[in-house]
Amino acid sequence: MSRLTGVSRRAAALAGAVALGLVLTGCSDNGKPAAGSDATLVAYTGQAGDYQINFNPFSPSRIGGLGTIYEPLFFFNKAKVSDPVPLLGTQQAWNADGTVLSVTLRDKVMWSDGQPFTARDVVLTFDLLKANPAINNIGYDGTAAAVDDTHVTFTFKTPAYVKGPDLLGTPIVPEHLWKTIDPTKDVVEKPVGTGAYLLKDFKPQAFTYSPNPGYWGGQPKIKTIRFLALSGNQAGADGIAAGTIDWQTGPIPDMQNTHKRFPNYDAYTQYQNQMVLATCSSAAMGCAGPQTDPDVRHAIYSAINRTQLNKLAFQDTAGPISPAFTLTPSQDKFVSPTVQDKTASMNAQPDQTARILEKAGWAKGTDGIYAKGGQRLSLTVEVVTGWTDYITAIDTMAAQLKTAGIELRAAQSSWNEWTQKKGSGKFQLVIDSLGQGPAPDPYYLYTYFFDSGSGAKVGENAGNNFSRYANPQVDAALDKLATLPLDDQAARQSYFDTIQQAVTRDMPYIPVMTGGTTSVWNTAKFTGWPSDNDLYAFPAVWSAMDAAEVFKRLTPAS
Template sequence: MFLSTKRPRAGIRMALAGASAAMATTLLLAGCAPASGGSASGSADTLIAYTGQSGDYQINFNPYSPSQIGGIGTIFESLFFVTNVNTEAYTPLLGTEYTWNEDGTQLSVTLREGVTWSDGEDFTADDVAFTFQLLLDTPSLNNGGFDGTVEATDDTHVVFTWDHPAFVSGPTLLGRTPIVPEHIWSGIDPTTDVMEKPVGTGPYTLDNFKPQAFTLAANEDYWDGAPAVKAIRYLSLSGNTAGVDALKAGTIDWQTGPVPDIENVSTTYPGYDAITIPQNQVALLTCSSAELGCTGPQTDPAVRQAVYAALNRDQVNSLAFQNTASEISPTFALTTTQKDLISSAVAEPVAPGAADPDTAAEILEAAGWAKGSDGIYAKDGETLSLTVEVVTGWTDYITAIDTMAQQLKAAGIDLRVSQSSWNEWTDKKGKGTYQLAIDSLGQGAASDPYYLYDKYFNTAFTAPVGEVAPQNVARFSDPDVDAALAVLKATNPEDAETRQVQFDIIQEKIVAAMPYIPVLTGGTTSEFNVDKFTGWPTQDDLYAFPAVWASPDNAQIFKSLKPAGE
């Protein structure tokens, strides 16, 4: 029997990966004049957050929509809080305890009593059963791959059952599945409704919304008591530079992204402190599958391998990321906490720091590419020219692309940049209407490479070009990888030997195909106002992933903060 309950942890990032908005710095915070240090950001109990979004917010609080702009954790809660930055016991939320049977085919969850939805209706086990049945009935929403059955046995108990061992489903099912109210969601189309007036059980409710900013207000009837931070105001700015300006002016309290002199935030930006966590892995995402409709030179694995070999990662780290990034494995297993899981058959367990243009040339020429008089390779009349999609205002990623373009040109590869709003960038990735895109691969529900592999390399989570791929935007598909993932899903996490065999299979395949070209492991840095709020995550107490855009970790942090002096 496996029984668990318990407490919280913290967040991350390297560029910025999840929200939407942009506006002039002069619109930063109407009605709040800046003062000295970090004390000017509105009322003492209002937290001003900048997620790095570019472009106006488009209202959407549907937690299952790929274009949702917030609400996971803050408005919509899961059964437990689960983070991937520590391995501590899960923190009870709507659930209070859970128990697996011995073979991992049944999971019983006890629910919290006395919880109400923000519209006053009672929360019951029927809402939980409805949510998971909704996922089963709507595959496009079922990003977690739930494939069991669910039953509410009474108002405070639900039982999940599978016809196979499902231990690895635990973190996603328990911690990454927002529960929605049956009395509202039974009458909507969850694939299209944007939820302008979201109803949840969480610590916050939507207060007001404008395209340039929106505010969440503390839920005074929250089951755990109203949070001390009474309002969270999300601003729309024009990019990283605007975020730095706001930090200098003291008009924001929390942002995640690069700032000048990043090693000395507490002295350069009085009243603020920073934390850097190496976890999200920066990659050049590729629309890799010609079979699924991708077009361009990047559909050739040799091109992807050549780009990998031609990168000078040390230079990219220095020029774009202020040396806050670290090494990356082509297997996408973290070299810090998952190094022992890297297959011994992988010849190069860590991506090289220096460029290797000779190897890049050998790979390309062996695949039939020939260098033209302009120094750029071509094949069958097609020039080896690639376009990378990036969000306007993401200065670190833009600098990284500019740096890589120079490196790749020396290797005979033409790399170009295309900047767009976050909404356009997200749409291109989801529908496969891109060649390359720079982004970071998240670690998934828990600290285990299975979750990253299942998310980004599973055929079940991709789609033909033109249709939205929920997670596997590279359109990668390999039956051996799918089979290995299926075995891992059915294997007890304590069976290290069986799991390693499957990791070996997956890693061999993805290193050879390289649909996501590894760049660096992002040192995700967040800057936050320590003069105004206490309780931020630290290296010694990493209770949640401390990136402002990381849900539901950000909600756990909002709940943990208190205005200074309280």
């Protein structure tokens, strides 16, 4: 659930003429749709380096399939408050005390290999989550039972209202195949799902979807979707300029004037993902380095000039961020009165950085960098090669922090290596962003990224809590929140207060900015994209469940 940022999010691109050739299908030499084109939609998610085939929906190294191949019971729109959209489920309801969730399943749905979809598939999926903590990022601890082929119940020991959106949004896998698959280790090369698309072919440089002829929802109008593996943002911008990429979520130069520069395209921005310098925070869990000291984390936080950073790295498309990790302003009502600063300072505060470090026993060396006990205050930030906005952000922050006496360096690697380091805890800092949950409520971000249950010791694979943060008070508050209805603000706020006091004090994720997630898409070739008037999904190509809904809504323009 990470890997999600603003203008930043995942837009690298074409690797020279050979890669460019991969995206020319269905286009004329000038990049406009060719006569007789099959209107292939070419998508770029930010994949830097070749794909390694894996369509295991529970694997952190999966490359696709969520939503398009593997459907959940319902779709939840992260972009705005709205009712869940029925998919494999048609109705859902809690009992009076929030301990039993009953779901009616869609009848006569078939898996893409011709086998019928039933409640047994749902039960198997959730049994897999419960039996394998490494893939149980939603903290599922219920008991699933098939009432009959089209009805399933989820029973919990205590009220579990808040688990509903995550549970209902989990991808469902076929029992007849997955009863012999290890979801934590096995690579899936031939995915079988109920979704609108099938995997047509795979190459390390690109993979392609084609319509599922037996899809219960009818044939999608987009007949071919090609996902590219590219080299960097500059190549992605070149692909937009050439008309050879139809949808990417990430930066291009002068993004605010996209339609003026490229009349076949429009750009659309949504504010959702909170960019951070995530730390391997816990020495007790095996993390090593100065970033394990909360004082160091606060010193970095106060040394960032966010106004300059926004201009140089994000084309002024990012917004303020709260140290309490509530989206501002939409979630301001959840902010505890004990949180002194509702949003991070947009300007650097070098005096505060100095006070924090010197009080903690750090002293500046002759090179201008603080040191303590013979250790210089030098930190390395992991970033994916080709994520030029994030690389620029690190370079900008490095210059800012050097002035404040902190050395910051970037370590670039492939997406696969970056993911491995993050999951295993083999890092000091990682630049990434914390994604929001299925409902516009801070509970989900807190339980994803601050719950010790989704952490792990260094060397073991963590879930969403890759910072390895562990705080018993936070865990207890999350447990209490899980028992309360989402609309009971009065009962919930004291637990939010507890969490926010802890996370603003401990700061395992150093807040950078809220990313303005900007997509650039081809409006001359396809119609039906999300808009202010019809924001039916969060419009980011790398947000897989949302992208799957977009693909089903689009229509070739010709």
